[in-house]
Each structure stands twice: as structure tokens, then as C-alpha cells.
Amino acid sequence: xxxxxxxxxxxxxxxxxxxxxxxxxxxxxxxxxxxxxxxxxxxxxxxxxxxxxxxxxxxxxxxxxxxxxxxxxxxxxxxxxxxxxxxxxxxxxxxxxxxxxxxxxxxxxxxxxxxxxxxxxxxxxxxxxxxxxxxxxxxxxxxxxxxxxxxxxxxxxxxxxxx
Amino acid sequence: xxxxxxxxxxxxxxxxxxxxxxxxxxxxxxxxxxxxxxxxxxxxxxxxxxxxxxxxxxxxxxxxxxxxxxxxxxxxxxxxxxxxxxxxxxxxxxxxxxxxxxxxxxxxxxxxxxxxxxxxxxxxxxxxxxxxxxxxxxxxxxxxxxxxxxxxxxxxxxxxxxxxxxxxxxxxxxxxxxxxxxxxxxxxxxxxxxxxxxxxxxxxxxxxxxxxxxxxxxxxxxxxxxxxxxxxxxxxxxxxxxxxxxxxxxxxxxxxxxxxxxxxxxxxxxxxxxxxxxxxxxxx
Ligand SMILES: Cc1cc2nc3c(=O)[nH]c(=O)nc-3n(C[C@H](O)[C@H](O)[C@H](O)COP(=O)(O)OP(=O)(O)OC[C@H]3O[C@@H](n4cnc5c(N)ncnc54)[C@H](O)[C@@H]3O)c2cc1C
Ligand code: FES
Ligand code: FES
Numbered sequence: 001x002x003x004x005x006x007x008x009x010x011x012x013x014x015x016x017x018x019x020x021x022x023x024x025x026x027x028x029x030x031x032x033x034x035x036x037x038x039x040x041x042x043x044x045x046x047x048x049x050x051x052x053x054x055x056x057x058x059x060x061x062x063x064x065x066x067x068x069x070x071x072x073x074x075x076x077x078x079x080x081x082x083x084x085x086x087x088x089x090x091x092x093x094x095x096x097x098x099x100x101x102x103x104x105x106x107x108x109x110x111x112x113x114x115x116x117x118x119x120x121x122x123x124x125x126x127x128x129x130x131x132x133x134x135x136x137x138x139x140x141x142x143x144x145x146x147x148x149x150x151x152x153x154x155x156x157x158x159x160x161x162x163x
Numbered sequence: 164x165x166x167x168x169x170x171x172x173x174x175x176x177x178x179x180x181x182x183x184x185x186x187x188x189x190x191x192x193x194x195x196x197x198x199x200x201x202x203x204x205x206x207x208x209x210x211x212x213x214x215x216x217x218x219x220x221x222x223x224x225x226x227x228x229x230x231x232x233x234x235x236x237x238x239x240x241x242x243x244x245x246x247x248x249x250x251x252x253x254x255x256x257x258x259x260x261x262x263x264x265x266x267x268x269x270x271x272x273x274x275x276x277x278x279x280x281x282x283x284x285x286x287x288x289x290x291x292x293x294x295x296x297x298x299x300x301x302x303x304x305x306x307x308x309x310x311x312x313x314x315x316x317x318x319x320x321x322x323x324x325x326x327x328x329x330x331x332x333x334x335x336x337x338x339x340x341x342x343x344x345x346x347x348x349x350x351x352x353x354x355x356x357x358x359x360x361x362x363x364x365x366x367x368x369x370x371x372x373x374x375x376x377x378x379x380x381x382x383x384x385x386x387x388x389x390x391x392x393x394x395x396x397x398x399x400x401x402x403x404x405x406x407x408x409x410x411x412x413x414x415x416x417x418x419x420x421x422x423x424x425x426x427x428x429x430x431x432x433x434x435x436x437x438x439x440x441x442x443x444x445x446x447x
Binding site: 004020021022043044045046048051057058059060063064065067068070111115129130131132133 | 164165166167168169170171173194197198201202205214216218242265266267268269271272351352
């Protein structure tokens with residue numbers, strides 16, 4: 001089948017790429033746009049390592065064709081922070097040992113980011129339920145939950161200070 | 164995993180979608196959230212030369228509640244169902260059930276229309292829709308028709324939906340009833356080993372009506388009329404629940420798979436059904 005042009009806004013930048021309809025979004029992000037932050041863990045919609053944000057939804061980008069994202073606004077882990085200017089979530093994962101091998105981390109953090117947009121004051125249970133689509137094989141989740149709760153507190157404190 | 168090649172269509176209205184379906188017949192299929200279809204395409208269990216994306220069709224979205232009737236557009240996602248306050252007060256069983264489907268990411272994408280049209284006995288919405296006695300509106304080249312959820316399912320992946328038809332909306336009347344959706348699964352994101360939806364209305368301290376439907380315990384969802392009848396007129400005591408469970412187990416036919424042998428599934432089903440009845444009664 002022929003390639004087609006897909007236009008989308010990725011991390012605030014307008015992108016136009018050529019893709020076959022059957023190309024999965026995760027591969028277009030990683031291989032055509034060079035955004036290798038989102039990982040391929042299972043490729044079968046189970047692990048959440050490929051999670052990105054699309055128009056305000058957390059989506060497993062291995063379970064979406066790139067053509068379906070035509071016109072969409074996408075945020076990947078690269079859009080949240082940079083090595084010199086880490087996002088509060090990234091800072092807290094670092095601080096609280098929210099990662100070991102780091103394979104699940106980009107998906108975990110993009111998911112946590114959306115969760116905090118929708119629920120800025122989550123309980124521990126809310127966090128656990130909210131990240132239940134993301135599998136981590138290293139940490140046992142304890143420190144991931146701690147990192148997210150601590151990031152939420154920090155974000156809320158900053159918001160209050162600004163008011 | 165690479166799916167077979169296909170041509171991608173993204174019509175902006177229902178007429179456009181129906182005409183692509185008509186043009187390509189068997190070679191065309193609609194995609195809603197894609198979270199059942201894309202995994203099947205990856206495994207090459209589905210090959211779809213013409214894929215019709217319904218996401219731009221505004222008329223297929225949204226939830227309205229008017230005069231006690233609830234209407235849900237086929238493209239409404241599970242995430243939207245969970246977060247709709249009006250739906251939560253009109254029909255709380257949908258909220259309770261939708262939260263037990265898959266995981267957060269899947270619920271942002273998976274739609275109610277895709278869940279009920281898919282025909283997978285493991286999907287949770289079909290049993291729930293039978294419990295609610297919902298109607299499905301189907302639009303095709305010859306116009307619109309309505310099919311009851313209780314008459315829609317023929318066998319695994321075989322439904323009343325004809326080639327060329329699109330399920331556009333789901334309607335049911337909001338009942339003020341005690342409710343429960345109980346599901347046993349191995350982990351979050353897993354389909355049910357056994358699940359059961361129950362709605363009970365009360366007359367004084369007796370059961371007036373009871374609707375009991377089960378998921379993934381046969382090749383189609385099962386509404387057990389006998390189980391409901393066993394509760395009506397009783398005070399939903401232990402003996403009545405035991406009789407209802409026995410009747411429900413008569414109506415199912417689980418098969419052995421990686422969730423366990425038949426004996427285990429019957430055992431789990433019995434526990435889940437009795438919990439669902441007790442919880443629905445406690446809320447009636
Ligand atoms: C990891 C994982 C776990 C899951 N766990 C559960 C679970 O526990 N319980 C559960 O119920 N589901 C579960 N699902 C399935 C999920 O809920 C699906 O999203 C849902 O079943 C199908 O909805 P969809 O919108 O994604 O449909 P799609 O995948 O787009 O479509 C499914 C089928 O329905 C057809 N279809 C879709 N919309 C229409 C329409 N409007 N008219 C006619 N035909 C239509 C398509 O052609 C296709 O054949 C899980 C999925 C994943 C990936
Ligand atoms: S790679 Fe997408 S869910 Fe695992
Ligand atoms: S840190 Fe290794 S998988 Fe999560």
C-alpha cells in the first residue's frame with residue numbers, strides 16, 4: 001500500500017511524516033522522528049512502556065496506527081523535560097529511586113503526568129490504580145508510587161506559592 | 164508485529180462510512196478504539212484491506228439522559244463513561260463495571276460500541292447491556308433497525324450485525340435498582356475468569372425484579388432468567404441466593420482455557436454470582 005502523509009504536533013512541534021497505514025505509532029515516533037524515549041516492551045498492549053499522551057489521553061502507542069494520530073497533539077517523555085531541566089516527576093523519580101533499569105520509566109512518567117493533570121491530589125490507592133496499565137519488572141512499584149506522590153505534593157506546593 | 168497492509172479511510176460522517184462499507188463489502192471493517200481489532204490484526208487473525216476509522220464522526224459520540232432514557236453514542240470511550248457524572252447517578256452499574264475493564268490506557272481508547280460489537284465472549288459490556296436490557300441501534304444501507312442486547316449475540320464473534328451495518332448508539336431506561344458488577348480476573352488488564360452483573364428492585368422488603376447476566380462463562384453473554392425468577396418474591400436470604408446461583412450455573416457452559424478447567428470456572432462463577440446478588444440487594 002502507498003505511503004501517506006501524516007501531520008501531527010509532537011512535543012509542540014508540527015511534524016509531517018510519510019507512513020504506510022499499517023505502521024504503528026510507536027515505530028514512527030522512534031524510527032522516523034528519532035524520539036526513542038517511549039519503549040517497546042511487549043508490543044501486545046500489556047506493558048505500557050510505549051505510553052505517550054495523545055490529545056489528553058494516555059495511549060499505548062504500540063496499539064495505534066500512526067495514521068490514526070493525524071491531526072493529533074502528542075507528548076512523549078522528551079516533551080516533558082530535558083537532562084538539564086528535568087520535569088518535577090523526573091526529579092522525584094531520581095530522588096526516590098523510582099527506577100532501576102529504567103525501561104518502564106518513560107511510560108510510567110508520561111502516564112503519571114496525565115494522572116496528575118486529572119487528579120492533582122491522588123491518594124496512594126489512586127496512584128496505584130492509575131498506573132495499573134504500566135508494568136515494572138524491577139522496583140516492586142513502591143518507589144514509583146512514592147515518587148509520584150512526592151511530585152504531586154511538590155507541584156501543589158508550587159501552585160499554592162504562585163497564588 | 165506488522166499487520167497485513169490496508170487502505171485507511173477516515174470519513175467525516177456516517178453516510179461516508181456506510182458508503183465505504185458498501186463499496187468494499189467483506190474487505191472493509193470499521194475501527195473504533197482499535198484495542199480489540201489492532202491486536203487481532205497484529206496476530207493476523209484479522210486482515211482488513213479497507214479500514215474505516217470512525218473517530219471523526221461527531222454523531223457517534225456523547226451521552227444523553229432524557230425522560231429516564233439513557234442514550235450512549237457508540238464511539239463513547241470507557242474513560243468517558245467512567246467520568247460522566249449524570250451517567251453515574253442514572254446508572255451507576257456502568258461506572259462500576261467500566262472501572263473493571265482493562266487498564267487506564269485501554270479505557271481512554273476502548274469504546275462502548277467496539278466492546279459490544281466485537282462479539283468476544285470475554286468483553287464485559289455485552290453482559291452488562293443484557294442485564295440493563297439495552298437496545299442497539301444499527302444503521303445500514305437499508306436504513307435503521309434496533310436489536311435487543313439480549314438477542315444480539317449468536318456465538319463467539321458472531322452477532323446480529325450484518326455486513327454493511329454500523330452500530331450507532333445504545334439505549335436503555337435508567338432503573339433505580341440495587342446494582343453490582345463483580346469480576347474475578349487474574350490481574351488488572353485481564354479478561355474475566357467469571358463476571359456477573361446484577362440489578363435488583365425492591366417491593367417492601369421483598370425482591371420485585373432481578374436481572375442477572377454473566378460474562379465469559381459461555382461463548383456468548385448469558386442472561387439467566389431462571390436465576391432472576393429464583394429471587395423474585397424472596398427476601399434475598401441465603402437460601403434464595405443459593406437457589407439463584409444454582410439456576411444461573413445451569414445456564415452457563417464455560418470451556419477450559421488458560422484461566423482454568425471447567426470445574427474451577429463453575430466454582431468461581433458460583434462465588435462471583437452470589438457476591439453480586441448480595442451486594443446488589445444491599446444497595447436495593
Ligand atoms: C490489555 C487489554 C485488556 C483488555 N481487557 C478488557 C477487559 O477486561 N474487558 C473488556 O471488556 N475488554 C477488554 N479489552 C478490550 C477493550 O475494552 C477494547 O477496546 C474493546 O473491547 C473494543 O473496543 P474498541 O473501541 O477498541 O473497538 P475496536 O477494536 O476498534 O473494534 C472491535 C470490533 O468491533 C467492530 N466495531 C467497532 N465499533 C463498531 C461500530 N460502531 N459498529 C460496528 N462495529 C464496530 C470492529 O470492526 C471490530 O471488529 C482489553 C484490551 C486490551 C488491549
Ligand atoms: S509495548 Fe505497548 S503496551 Fe507494551
Ligand atoms: S525500572 Fe526496570 S522495568 Fe521498571
